[in-house]
Amino acid sequence: MGSVGFRDVARRFPGLVGQAVRLGWAASPRDTVATIALNLASGVFAGYALFATTGVLGALFAGGPTPQRVRAALPSLILVAVSSAARSGLQSAAGWAQGRLEPQVDREVEIRLVGLTTSVELAAFDDSDFHDGLERARNRGMNSAAQVVNNVINCLTSTTGLMSAAIVIGVLQPILLAVLLAAQAPGAWAAVRAARIRYLTRFALIDSYRRKWILSHLMVDRETAAELRSFTMRTFLLDRLSRLAAYARDAEMRAAGRQAATRVTASAMSGIATAGVYAALGGMLVGGWLPLSVAGTAVLAIRQAGASLSQLLYAVNQCYEEGLYFSDYVSFCEDAQSRVRPAGQAPMPRGFDRIEASGLSFSYPAADALALDDVSIEIGRGEIVALVGENGSGKTTLAKILAGLYRPSAGSVTWDGIPIFDVDAEPLREQVAVIAQDHANWPLSVRHNITMGRALDAGLLAFAVSSSGADVVVDGLARGFDTLLARQFKDGAELSGGQWQRIAAARAFYRTAPLLIMDEPTAALDARAEHALFSSLRRHAETRSVVIITHRLASVRQADRIYVLAHGKVVESGRHPELMALGGQYAELYGLQASQYEP
Numbered sequence: 001m002g003s004v005g006f007r008d009v010a011r012r013f014p015g016l017v018g019q020a021v022r023l024g025w026a027a028s029p030r031d032t033v034a035t036i037a038l039n040l041a042s043g044v045f046a047g048y049a050l051f052a053t054t055g056v057l058g059a060l061f062a063g064g065p066t067p068q069r070v071r072a073a074l075p076s077l078i079l080v081a082v083s084s085a086a087r088s089g090l091q092s093a094a095g096w097a098q099g100r101l102e103p104q105v106d107r108e109v110e111i112r113l114v115g116l117t118t119s120v121e122l123a124a125f126d127d128s129d130f131h132d133g134l135e136r137a138r139n140r141g142m143n144s145a146a147q148v149v150n151n152v153i154n155c156l157t158s159t160t161g162l163m164s165a166a167i168v169i170g171v172l173q174p175i176l177l178a179v180l181l182a183a184q185a186p187g188a189w190a191a192v193r194a195a196r197i198r199y200l201t202r203f204a205l206i207d208s209y210r211r212k213w214i215l216s217h218l219m220v221d222r223e224t225a226a227e228l229r230s231f232t233m234r235t236f237l238l239d240r241l242s243r244l245a246a247y248a249r250d251a252e253m254r255a256a257g258r259q260a261a262t263r264v265t266a267s268a269m270s271g272i273a274t275a276g277v278y279a280a281l282g283g284m285l286v287g288g289w290l291p292l293s294v295a296g297t298a299v300l301a302i303r304q305a306g307a308s309l310s311q312l313l314y315a316v317n318q319c320y321e322e323g324l325y326f327s328d329y330v331s332f333c334e335d336a337q338s339r340v341r342p343a344g345q346a347p348m349p350r351g352f353d354r355i356e357a358s359g360l361s362f363s364y365p366a367a368d369a370l371a372l373d374d375v376s377i378e379i380g381r382g383e384i385v386a387l388v389g390e391n392g393s394g395k396t397t398l399a400k401i402l403a404g405l406y407r408p409s410a411g412s413v414t415w416d417g418i419p420i421f422d423v424d425a426e427p428l429r430e431q432v433a434v435i436a437q438d439h440a441n442w443p444l445s446v447r448h449n450i451t452m453g454r455a456l457d458a459g460l461l462a463f464a465v466s467s468s469g470a471d472v473v474v475d476g477l478a479r480g481f482d483t484l485l486a487r488q489f490k491d492g493a494e495l496s497g498g499q500w501q502r503i504a505a506a507r508a509f510y511r512t513a514p515l516l517i518m519d520e521p522t523a524a525l526d527a528r529a530e531h532a533l534f535s536s537l538r539r540h541a542e543t544r545s546v547v548i549i550t551h552r553l554a555s556v557r558q559a560d561r562i563y564v565l566a567h568g569k570v571v572e573s574g575r576h577p578e579l580m581a582l583g584g585q586y587a588e589l590y591g592l593q594a595s596q597y598e599p
């Protein structure tokens with residue numbers, strides 16, 4: 001960006017205008033057309049008013065008694081008044097249309113960004129480039145869209161004002177036009193330079209802004225409030241925050257100094273240039289090249305042109321500056337679009353007899369090691385399949401691939417021979433129910449936390465809460481299913497960790513899907529709830545297949561097959577007695593747990 005100069009601005013500008021018009025059009029074709037048309041019409045009347053002024057001045061400066069001259073000027077004066085009024089009226093109407101356009105553009109860009117972000121593949125969220133882009137697009141880029149549209153329109157407004165004045169001056173005396181344009185060059189230079197300084201400063205500071213933002217967010221967040229106090233981290237964090245803030249402050253202050261110097265230079269040069277314009281005008285008058293009435297109109301036109309030109313420069317400058325941020329938004333949208341899973345070719349099967357995962361390998365973006373390395377498993381209809389292994393062995397990763405959330409870098413997952421990554425994502429996910437290890441606690445009502453956007457089915461809801469133990473939780477809440485689970489809002493309730501986990505389980509049971517995946521569904525549950533949940537596994541397996549991930553090995557003894565993972569590989573598999581007989585890792589882990597209960 002350091003090499004961005006005036007020519008680059010000029011080159012980028014048409015593209016920016018195109019994007020702004022397209023965006024305005026997408027948000028509201030009617031208001032976009034109205035804004036542009038009304039602005040152009042008002043420019044026409046501005047020019048007309050200037051021309052009529054020459055008539056007024058010509059009549060006033062003619063010879064004869066004053067009342068007669070005033071009478072002669074009257075028709076032109078009425079023309080000036082009418083066209084000025086028309087111009088003001090049209091400008092107000094254009095301002096109204098422009099004011100309506102802005103919120104519509106805001107909504108359009110926000111919906112587009114969130115719409116795209118929610119449809120990208122999950123793996124994007126493990127990619128720091130994606131986060132950087134998202135942060136830039138959301139924090140500044142999104143807000144700049146309406147500014148770009150606004151400023152493109154302001155450019156148009158000031159250009160019509162300028163054009164009308166320039167045409168009038170050009171018709172009256174062409175030489176004056178060249179002088180006038182030369183007078184505005186220093187302002188243009190200063191505007192572009194100041195914008196560049198500002199953008200470069202922000203660009204250099206973006207990383208430190210992000211750190212500062214994350215840190216200050218953590219310091220005022222409810223989730224971290226308790227730990228911040230119990231670990232007495234206040235001074236430590238405040239110190240870091242103030243150092244980051246000081247760094248940004250100093251850089252911004254240096255930039256402000258350089259911008260001021262640029263502006264002073266530009267003002268001095270503009271002053272000299274303006275003096276030159278008036279000197280030229282005086283010279284022409286003295287030399288008799290210009291009648292007095294034309295000189296009077298020229299002064300008015302020069303003032304109008306000067307005002308329009310500085311407006312135009314300001315708008316171009318804003319366009320350029322906001323355009324730099326807006327291009328962050330545009331490039332994020334392009335990047336996100338390329339990360340959206342393409343539409344599937346094969347139709348999604350309803351249910352399955354056998355799911356086969358073969359030769360699965362997967363590594364997270366920017367990670368060196370494979371999280372999964374040539375893993376093959378199978379799941380039959382109505383089976384309970386357990387995945388066990390030490391922390392970081394790849395169980396959650398495998399579960400997410402089975403759920404169609406991550407695409408493996410090698411290998412395939414098939415439902416009765418149909419590869420699931422060849423079908424559309426949504427119909428596949430409709431057929432998988434997941435209790436995630438890191439399930440989200442949605443700030444919604446209990447009911448919505450369980451139905452998760454699906455239509456309400458009272459019978460199913462009752463089944464889901466009773467089989468997950470969430471019924472007890474709901475009974476304890478003053479407003480039952482209607483209780484808002486967000487303490488930060490009025491009348492909101494908060495649940496304990498285990499209570500939340502029961503809600504997460506109910507959420508999965510509410511989905512009538514042929515594949516149920518439970519990733520550590522009992523980590524936060526008390527002994528009674530844990531026992532109840534594991535005892536209900538067989539019942540769930542009557543209607544669907546269950547994949548269960550847990551460290552409580554006693555509860556996977558009933559599984560039809562157990563896969564033991566280590567360092568991303570399946571190292572053992574079989575039923576509980578077979579694995580115990582094998583005397584490998586499973587037997588060792590099982591023995592360790594069992595020994596804790598021995599006297």
Ligand SMILES: Nc1ncnc2c1ncn2[C@@H]1O[C@H](COP(=O)(O)OP(=O)(O)OP(=O)(O)O)[C@@H](O)[C@H]1O
Nearest residue numbers: 126364367371390391392393394395396397398437
């Ligand atoms: N989002 C991620 N980005 C990068 N690496 C990850 C990510 N999630 C997990 N990993 C890495 O992948 C490996 C497998 O992680 P995974 O979550 O599948 O383990 P796990 O068997 O579920 O462990 P646990 O028993 O602790 O839940 C680990 O080495 C982990 O560091």
Ligand SMILES: [Mg+2]
Nearest residue numbers: 395396397437
């Ligand atoms: Mg896990």
